[in-house]
Amino acid sequence: MTTDSRKDSIPIVITDDSTEISGGSKFPSRKQSMKPPGGMGRRKSIMKLSGTTALAGRRLTKALLDLPEEHNSVATKPKVRMENTYKMVPDEETAFMPWKVRTAVQDIFKEQLDGVSYDNKTASKLCCDLAQMIRNRVRNMDFPRYKIICNVIVGQCSEQGLEVASRCLWDAKYDNYTCIEYKNHSLFAIAMVHEDMGQILRRQLETQDGVDNGQEVATRFPDLAQLPPEISMAILSHLGATDLCLAACVWDNLANDEVLWMGLCKTSWGYTSIYRYINHPLKLSYRRLFLFLDEASLTFNGNPFEGEEYLFKRGIMENNALEMAKFLHFTNKIKPDKKREYLDRRRDVLDHLLQLQNFQNQFLPNALRKLFCNISAPNNRGEYLSEMIDKFSVRFCHCNPKLGLDKDTVFVLCFSLIMLSVDLSSPAVKNKMSKREFIKNTCRAVQTVNDDLAGDLYDNIYLIGHVATEGLR
Numbered sequence: 001m002t003t004d005s006r007k008d009s010i011p012i013v014i015t016d017d018s019t020e021i022s023g024g025s026k027f028p029s030r031k032q033s034m035k036p037p038g039g040m041g042r043r044k045s046i047m048k049l050s051g052t053t054a055l056a057g058r059r060l061t062k063a064l065l066d067l068p069e070e071h072n073s074v075a076t077k078p079k080v081r082m083e084n085t086y087k088m089v090p091d092e093e094t095a096f097m098p099w100k101v102r103t104a105v106q107d108i109f110k111e112q113l114d115g116v117s118y119d120n121k122t123a124s125k126l127c128c129d130l131a132q133m134i135r136n137r138v139r140n141m142d143f144p145r146y147k148i149i150c151n152v153i154v155g156q157c158s159e160q161g162l163e164v165a166s167r168c169l170w171d172a173k174y175d176n177y178t179c180i181e182y183k184n185h186s187l188f189a190i191a192m193v194h195e196d197m198g199q200i201l202r203r204q205l206e207t208q209d210g211v212d213n214g215q216e217v218a219t220r221f222p223d224l225a226q227l228p229p230e231i232s233m234a235i236l237s238h239l240g241a242t243d244l245c246l247a248a249c250v251w252d253n254l255a256n257d258e259v260l261w262m263g264l265c266k267t268s269w270g271y272t273s274i275y276r277y278i279n280h281p282l283k284l285s286y287r288r289l290f291l292f293l294d295e296a297s298l299t300f301n302g303n304p305f306e307g308e309e310y311l312f313k314r315g316i317m318e319n320n321a322l323e324m325a326k327f328l329h330f331t332n333k334i335k336p337d338k339k340r341e342y343l344d345r346r347r348d349v350l351d352h353l354l355q356l357q358n359f360q361n362q363f364l365p366n367a368l369r370k371l372f373c374n375i376s377a378p379n380n381r382g383e384y385l386s387e388m389i390d391k392f393s394v395r396f397c398h399c400n401p402k403l404g405l406d407k408d409t410v411f412v413l414c415f416s417l418i419m420l421s422v423d424l425s426s427p428a429v430k431n432k433m434s435k436r437e438f439i440k441n442t443c444r445a446v447q448t449v450n451d452d453l454a455g456d457l458y459d460n461i462y463l464i465g466h467v468a469t470e471g472l473r
Helices: 051-065 068-075 098-113 123-139 229-236 241-248 258-268 273-277 286-302 304-313 321-329 336-345 347-355 364-374 383-399 407-425 435-445 451-464
Strands: 002-004 012-014 018-020 026-028 147-156 176-183 187-196 204-208 211-218
Touching: 098 123, 098 176, 098 187, 123 147, 123 187, 229 258, 241 258, 258 286, 286 304, 286 336, 304 336, 321 336, 321 347, 336 347, 347 383, 364 383, 364 407, 364 451, 383 407, 407 435, 407 451, 435 451
Parallel strands: none
Antiparallel strands: 018 026, 147 187, 176 187, 204 211
């Protein structure tokens, strides 16, 4: 028992009946009492102490005793629900401004491309760097809630025709874009900057009795049969043959339309003899024709002459060298090695096929690359290669009469370029031919070729690479 007495205060007696708390200290329980000495007087609660001490004791007591009534009051307290404040549209003053972006991109092009020459080895990195610069500059313009999409194309100026197009889903009310072009003595650059608000795929609210209920959201693909026919056909025109067949399981009339299958046929096989009389009374459908052409291509890629026989037997192609040359020229379904195997034995078809090529206003090495891209180069330098280069020389001179080159000169230059390509690209050749050696050898072989032309030929092979993507390695 401990007795504590102070001046002007009543002695307090604290019994041993106490509760131990953390840290080893003790705090009086509800059974504790305060008595004057000798057990006289009325029992008083500890909570009758001074205001500050009593309040602190009460708070600590609540924490220690874990009073259930306090927890119940917290648990039943209602949660505050906040309204969704996500903005679905931009403010009018912060909308995308194409003219502002165009000015910024033009400044970047002038800073980075003025006086720069085209280099195919660094062109891809240049595109990435320009796109990043443009995107950072546009971000600093503070168009809030917009996603910035930037495409940059860099190419060499060589008097070529070029069309650049972009396609995307679009919200005409809020989305916008701008296209910027730049050109110097050596290269051109095109930048397309799109800003998308994210409203591309708006959900359609389900309706009841033609009135929007504003509650349920449709997540399924819309029924094409309920859309206008023009829109349905435009959607299905982007599908391949396999997907179109699957779509026919749902929309039979739409997916089996002749216009769609005619587009698939002429995209993969640009020319066949049967196109001229497919509306014959027999009325062969384009869907069935697609299946025949697909089977013919598979057969041709296995055995070219069995594929040729299949085309003749089905009436798809006429048994004519010019017709077969057109078929091979306007399709990308035939493997290059099988085309080469076929042309090696059908030289008449090879002659017509070369006549269909257009080498107008093309530099000789680039024209050779185009030739070997359409007609795969042989694996050895035999009779077939010589005949191919001879016919190519005739066609090249016919397409470029202003160059003043004759067939024999082009023939010699072509073989010079082929040998130079092998020399520079082959890892087995240790001592590569120098530019001076090539100019000297070429001018000695062809008297009409000057040093400048021979030097340009060497530079083209050195910078761009082999004239043949396959074969002649």
